[in-house]
Amino acid sequence: MSTPTPPSPYNRTNPFKARITENYSLNNEGSAKDTRHIVIHLGSSGIAYVPGDSLGVVPRNFPQAVDELISHLAIDPATLIEQPAGAITFRDLLINQYIINRVSKKFVKALWEKLPEGEKKTQLGEIVNNDEALTDYIFTRDYTDVLIEYPVKLTALEFIPLINKIAPRLYSIASSPKAHPGEVHLTVAVVNYTTHGRAKYGLASGYLGHGQELNQDEVPVYIQPTKHFHMPPSDANIIMVGPGTGIAPFRAFLEERAIEGAKGRNWLFFGDQKRASDFLYEKQLTDLVSSGVLTRLDTAFSRDQAEKIYVQNRMYENAAELWKWLKDGAYFYVCGDAKRMAKDVHQMLIDIAQQQGGLSPEAAREYIEVTLSKTEKRYLKDVY
Numbered sequence: 264m265s266t267p268t269p270p271s272p273y274n275r276t277n278p279f280k281a282r283i284t285e286n287y288s289l290n291n292e293g294s295a296k297d298t299r300h301i302v303i304h305l306g307s308s309g310i311a312y313v314p315g316d317s318l319g320v321v322p323r324n325f326p327q328a329v330d331e332l333i334s335h336l337a338i339d340p341a342t343l344i345e346q347p348a349g350a351i352t353f354r355d356l357l358i359n360q361y362i363i364n365r366v367s368k369k370f371v372k373a374l375w376e377k378l379p380e381g382e383k384k385t386q387l388g389e390i391v392n393n394d395e396a397l398t399d400y401i402f403t404r405d406y407t408d409v410l411i412e413y414p415v416k417l418t419a420l421e422f423i424p425l426i427n428k429i430a431p432r433l434y435s436i437a438s439s440p441k442a443h444p445g446e447v448h449l450t451v452a453v454v455n456y457t458t459h460g461r462a463k464y465g466l467a468s469g470y471l472g473h474g475q476e477l478n479q480d481e482v483p484v485y486i487q488p489t490k491h492f493h494m495p496p497s498d499a500n501i502i503m504v505g506p507g508t509g510i511a512p513f514r515a516f517l518e519e520r521a522i523e524g525a526k527g528r529n530w531l532f533f534g535d536q537k538r539a540s541d542f543l544y545e546k547q548l549t550d551l552v553s554s555g556v557l558t559r560l561d562t563a564f565s566r567d568q569a570e571k572i573y574v575q576n577r578m579y580e581n582a583a584e585l586w587k588w589l590k591d592g593a594y595f596y597v598c599g600d601a602k603r604m605a606k607d608v609h610q611m612l613i614d615i616a617q618q619q620g621g622l623s624p625e626a627a628r629e630y631i632e633v634t635l636s637k638t639e640k641r642y643l644k645d646v647y
C-alpha cells in the first residue's frame with residue numbers, strides 16, 4: 264500500500280498561501296464544458312501528499328461581483344467592520360469571507376419582513392411561507408438577483424448576519440508528487456450558468472478557473488489526506504473508472520506507477536461528452552498506452568452518437584475480461600459524479616458478478632458490497 268500522507272502544519276483553519284502557475288483548458292473548441300488543468304506551486308511550504316489525497320481550497324469572490332452586490336445594497340464599500348484580527352472594509356469582508364453566489368433563506372425572509380406592504384410583499388410572502396417554493400427560489404438566485412427584484416436598503420451590520428461564510432472546497436489531486444515535485448495539479452470543471460439574465464460562476468471552480476492572476480494572487484490551500492482511496496501494492500492490477508473530472512486521481516496513480524515502474528497492470532475507463540473536444544489528457548493517456556503503463560484504455564463518449572454511451576456500457580462490453588481481472592485480485596476504483604454515474608457503475612458491477620460469476624442476484628450484491636468492498640477492500644470510491 265502507498266505510504267500515508269506526511270503531517271503538515273497547514274490545514275483548513277491555517278491554509279498555505281500558494282500560487283497558481285499554470286491554468287489551461289482541457290477542452291477543445293466546440294466543447295460545452297470548461298474543464299481546466301490548474302497547477303499550484305507549493306513554494307517553501309514543505310507540503311507533501313500521496314496520490315488519492317485531495318486539495319482543500321479556500322475560495323474568494325470576484326471583486327466585480329462584490330462591487331455589483333454592494334451597489335444594490337447601497338452600502339459604502341469602505342465601511343469598516345470589526346473583526347477579531349482588526350477592522351476591515353465591508354468590500355474586503357465580502358470578497359474574502361462570505362458566499363455571495365447563492366442567496367440564503369434567512370436573507371430572503373429578512374428582506375420580506377422589511378418590504379413595505381403591497382403587491383411585492385404579498386408575492387414574496389407566498390414564497391417565504393412555503394419551504395419548497397423557497398428552496399426552488401434560492402436555487403437559481405444570488406443576492407443581486409433578489410435585490411434587483413425586491414430593492415431594499417440594509418446596513419452592513421444588518422446584512423452580514425444574514426449571509427453564510429465561505430467553506431473550503433475539495434479537489435482530487437491529479438498529479439503524482441514524484442512526477443511534479445513541489446506542485447499540485449487539479450482537474451477543475453468550472454461551474455457556470457446564466458439565470459435571471461445574469462451569468463454566474465460556481466464559487467471555488469470560478470475562482471480557480473477564472474479568478475486568479477498566474478504567479479501573483481495567493482490561493483489558500485491545504486492537503487486533505489484520503490482515508491481510504493490509497494493506491495494498492497505496486498504488483499496489484501487496478502481497474503479505474505473515471506469519467507469527466509473523475510479522471511483526476513487516476514492521472515496521479517498512472518504517473519506514480521510509471522515513475523515507480525510498478526509491475527501491476529492498469530485498466531482505465533474514461534468518458535465525457537465528445538471525443539473531439541472532451542477527451543481530457545488525451546495525449547498523456549495515449550502515450551501511457553504506447554509506453555505500456557496503461558494496459559487498456561476504454562473510452563465512452565456520450566454525445567458522439569444518438570444514444571448515450573457511458574463508462575458502464577464499456578464495462579458491460581468487456582464483462583468477461585473485467586470479471587477475470589477482479590477474480591485475479593484486481594482493485595476496482597471509481598471517481599467522479601456520485602449521484603448518477605457511481606450508482607450506475609455499482610449496479611453494473613453487480614450485474615457483471617451475476618452474469619460472469621453465475622451468482623444469484625443476492626450473492627452478486629453480497630460479493631460486490633461486502634466481499635470486494637469491505638472484506639477485501641478492493642472496491643474504492645472517491646465520489647462527489
Ligand SMILES: Cc1cc2nc3c(=O)[nH]c(=O)nc-3n(C[C@H](O)[C@H](O)[C@H](O)COP(=O)(O)OP(=O)(O)OC[C@H]3O[C@@H](n4cnc5c(N)ncnc54)[C@H](O)[C@@H]3O)c2cc1C
Pocket residue numbers: 317364402403432433434435436450451452453454455456457458464465466467468469508509511645646647
Ligand atoms: C472529495 C471531493 C473531490 C472532488 N474533486 C473534484 C475534482 O477533481 N474536480 C472538480 O471539478 N470538482 C471536484 N469536486 C467538486 C468540488 O469540490 C466543488 O463542489 C465544485 O467545484 C463546485 O463548487 P463551486 O464552489 O464551484 O460551486 P458552488 O458555488 O458550490 O455552486 C455550484 C452549484 O450551483 C449549482 N447551481 C445552482 N443553480 C444552477 C443553475 N441554474 N445551473 C446549473 N447549476 C446551478 C450547481 O449544481 C452546482 O452544484 C470534488 C468534491 C469532493 C467532495
Ligand SMILES: NC(=O)c1ccc[n+]([C@@H]2O[C@H](COP(=O)([O-])OP(=O)(O)OC[C@H]3O[C@@H](n4cnc5c(N)ncnc54)[C@H](OP(=O)(O)O)[C@@H]3O)[C@@H](O)[C@H]2O)c1
Pocket residue numbers: 296298452453454506507508509534535536563564565566571573574575599600601602603604605607608
Ligand atoms: N448531479 C449533478 O448535477 C452533477 C453530477 C456530476 C457533475 N456535475 C457537474 O458537472 C460539471 C462537469 O462534471 P464532470 O466534468 O466531472 O463531468 P460529468 O458531468 O460527470 O460528465 C462526464 C461524463 O459522464 C457522463 N454521464 C452522465 N450520466 C452518467 C451516468 N449515469 N453514468 C455514467 N456516465 C454518465 C456524461 O454524459 P452526458 O452529460 O452526455 O449525459 C459525460 O459523458 C461539474 O461542474 C460538476 O459539478 C453535476
